[in-house]
Amino acid sequence: MKQIIKIIGNPKIFVYTLIWLMVLVVLGTLAQRDIGLYASQQKYFSANITWLGNIIPAPGGRITMVVILVNLTFMVLFKHNLWKIKKIGVLIMHIGGLLLLIGGGLTAIFSSEGNMVIEEGAQSNYVDDYHNMELAVINTSNEALDEYTVFDQPILGKGNILSHENLNFNIEIMSYLKNCEPLKRTAPAGIQYRGMLKNFMLSELKPEKENSRNRPGITYRITNSGSSIDGIYGIFFGQSVSQTAVINNQNYEFIIRKKRTYLPFAIELLDFKKVLHAGTGIAKSYSSEVNLIENGIPRRVLIEMNEPLRHKGYTFFQASFIEGLEGETTVLAAVKNYGRLFPYISSIIMSIGLLLHLLSSLPKLLRKIPGVSPS
Template sequence: MIPLPEKAKKYVLFLAKTEIFTFAVFWLMCLTVAGTLAQRSMGLFRAQELFFSSFIYWVGYIPLPGGYTTMGVIFIGLLIKLLFDSTLKNGKLGIWITHVGALLLLLGGFLTAAFSQEGAMVIPPNQTVNFVNDYHKLELAVTDTSPADHDQVTAFGAGWLKPGSVMKAPVLPFEIEVVRYFKNVRFDRRNGMIAAAPDLRGFAANFELRGAPEAKEAEQNQAGALLRIRGAGAGKDGTYALFEEMPVRQTLEANGKTYALDLRRARTILPFKLHLIQFEKKMHPGTGMAKSYKSVVTLQDGGISQRALIQMNEPLRHRGYTFYQSSFIEHPAGDTTVLAVVKNAGRTFPYISSIIMCIGLLVHLMIQAPKLIRNRQGE
């Protein structure tokens, strides 16, 4: 227990009042209900952003506390209670321990929300991959394919992808301006009747990008952009169209080198590589129901290459990254595996805090049980 100056005590302890927690926890429940129901119409990602991973949630012009604020209030109240308030400790050891556990759980949640990274690694059969795709963020990558032994990539992050921003880099002989940007895109073949503007290049010469309504689940969107390139030289300068997972890569030549343009999920490069030997799925006999999925991979790190197995409920852990069997893409020539990759700073907290809370509640139940369920003969 830390003693507090008398003056401050009143105000500080106010935050730790049980009433405040009671209302906060009730509000958190309302948020959870709303956030769950909203998933039906707006999809998980947006509902989560709106209700849970937010400080303020607007209903019309009325600001309401979002998930972060509510959990923050609970966290601060709990912290103050544990540090400064003596009423919790006297004779309530079990309760005190439980609350320490709850505090750790919230702390872990905070660390996860603030520092964890997650994404997907897609490995086609017999290929080696050393990067993770972000689930939501995009990047514009300009790849110089001229060096014989490697690709020289310059990537511009999601912050650049808005109309009017101009991207430049010393290694690039040209600059790129974003003319238009679409969160979700569709394209139509240009009508032959109207002559295309003369500066349209590549895909843009034959197709026109248009904005499409956003899909319910954010992952289903296919983003697209119209880019204007300057400084590549006559016949190369002009407007280019890009969208995610484009079947034909857009390229241009400048200074005798070939550059490829890609709008793709932002990549995080890992300090090691995974090579897919085989992806295997097993069905329950005589049904179309999956029994298990697994990927046999080799992990290549620091000159050592070792075999590893990733399957449902059995992830691969390496250097703080964890790889989970998440999905697959079927192909007659061999299935591509999709692994979920997570690096989470708060990962151990739920384990520790659940053990602490378990101990706390058991201690409390042991103290309380005889009082609560009293044998009739004893009364």
Template sequence: MRRFLSSPIALFTSLRLTVVLIVLSILLVVAATLDQVNLGLLAVQEKYLRAFIVFGRLPGTNIAVPLFPGGYLIGGLLLLNLIAAHVYRFRFSWRSAGVQLTHAGLILLLFGELLTGLWQRESLLQLREGETRRYMEDFQRNELVIIDTSGEKTDRVVSIPEALLVGRGAIQDPALPFQLRVTDYAPNAELQMRSQSPHAPPSPATAGVGPRIAVQRLKQVSKSDERRVPAAFVEITAAHSLGTWLVSPGLAEPQSFTHEGRTYQIGMRAKRYYVPYSVTLLQVTHDTYPGSDIPKNFASRVRVRSDDRRDDREVTIFMNNPLRYRGLTFYQHQMNKAEGFTGLQVVRNPSWVLPYVSSAMMGLGLAVQFGLHLIGFVRRRPAGNRRALAT
């Protein structure tokens, strides 16, 4: 029994395991860097770094086979290895205080990276001068929306995640008096008028603009500066069919239909994140160096007003000077001075402070350990040598 218990402990506290995991992490980073040319940054992160196992496909088939441990698996094992070694191998003493602090900082760094991968969210706030918005858009995720526009003052919106469209099945929401059935779905597509694609196959759509539009399937987008445009055909049924509709972010406007005396709109758009405050763009500034077109400064003057009336202030956002407000960070990302347009990248990362704390802990730990060794070295020298060093 003791051997059974001591074997896992010896394994997870082993320095050899630490070395193996570090080598595997280096190989993983090298492979991800080389494959970034083919896949792009976003796809590489999902395939290599934010996965437990890296899968590949057999040549000429769609069979996925495991190839290599992913970033989550290597990082998790390394975190477990550090914690186990910290608990079972090290005993706290002032002589090892620096090592303990350095290890604790490294553990916190790995744990912070895990939280960042799980919790971080990026979106975009696009505004024109004078425009006010209270939501951000995620251009990597989309949502199918059904909007009841029959209300006098407000619209009622039912949002359905894009992930539910992949299965091409029935969707029933308690807030809707009808059922949705996804008959076809393309994760990335190009939309063209049928007059420009005379040889396109017949459209499954029977209502709205769908019958006049041809859908061409494209490869998945993987680069961070490209946007994926999905498309789906959705049939609306109640007592009878209300038609099959083409929905896609590539369509300029949602499409309208009526049911039981109420007016609805159906469409697909970038996923929205609503916040309890509004942001108004007051002014955009684009300065260049005299006598050239080289950008000198991009800045957006915005007004932030909370719903509870506690905050009402103006802030200037420019490069390296973001706005931090209620857990979100607003960075200057895009700018078009001629059109009075700005794009603010909005990042939510509750664990953003952990890398700074862990780096400070590791730096302090190394300094303490070096200082303790230096003091011990000086004390072990003969008195005559110490006086010679002092002079």
């Protein structure tokens, strides 16, 4: 057991994994030119395994960071020469590094980010994810309220069959396209195609470097409805006329949209203000005066470019705005980061450790200087 602990806590492992992490940073940075920032991050830093040249498997960013975390933990817990008064500064620096890694892990696994788009006079209680999509099936039969059944992007893969107790039919995913465009058919469609696909088809496009510029699409087959509505349908993101179907006397609407995270509160935009650079139409600064509504009680807050709103773990930044004929719309970047405080805490701890280490080493350094004796 001691031998295993010695191997896992070997400082050489830390050095080698740190070198490999530098290699990943270089590869990921260079790859951004060809595949974009988001795809590069997913391939090299958020992946457990990355493929070099699409042939050779290698440890991805996550596994590399886990190895560093385990190695550093074993060094702190089982390296006995660290647990001495003379080494207290080094020990504290190691603990600070551990906290930094733990905070990074919490951020990578649990954090979420997106945006909230609110028109003047309107309010919103959800955040749209920047990257992930979802398929929403909306039952609009009840005039008083709509019933939503939502399927997340990970289960929208080809061949998957979606079912739910709210639906009296099944949805078989024929294809999920990361980027596509609708093209008018040059020949009559088969009898199995319904809705938009009678006159159009979804043509797959190469994904854009900027993930936000992609337009995902889905072709799916409705089955087991017990009616003539069974067939193949298609939808795409940003579709101006949504796909509808009447199935067993129930009205359904099918939409592919950004994944929504609903909040336990709402934000109402009261007024949006912008200040322009003199003599130009370029915005110098902009701000949003909002009502934070929770449990029916509003609280007025001003969100500015360098003064975000923080509430219940969420941080709302003034990111952008949209000007329209009917008024202005604010775009708030929304971030929920469970590890937000860890970098600050770990930096303070490592600074204290470094200071203690320098102070403890000072007498030894002074003794090496001729004519100087430490007091």
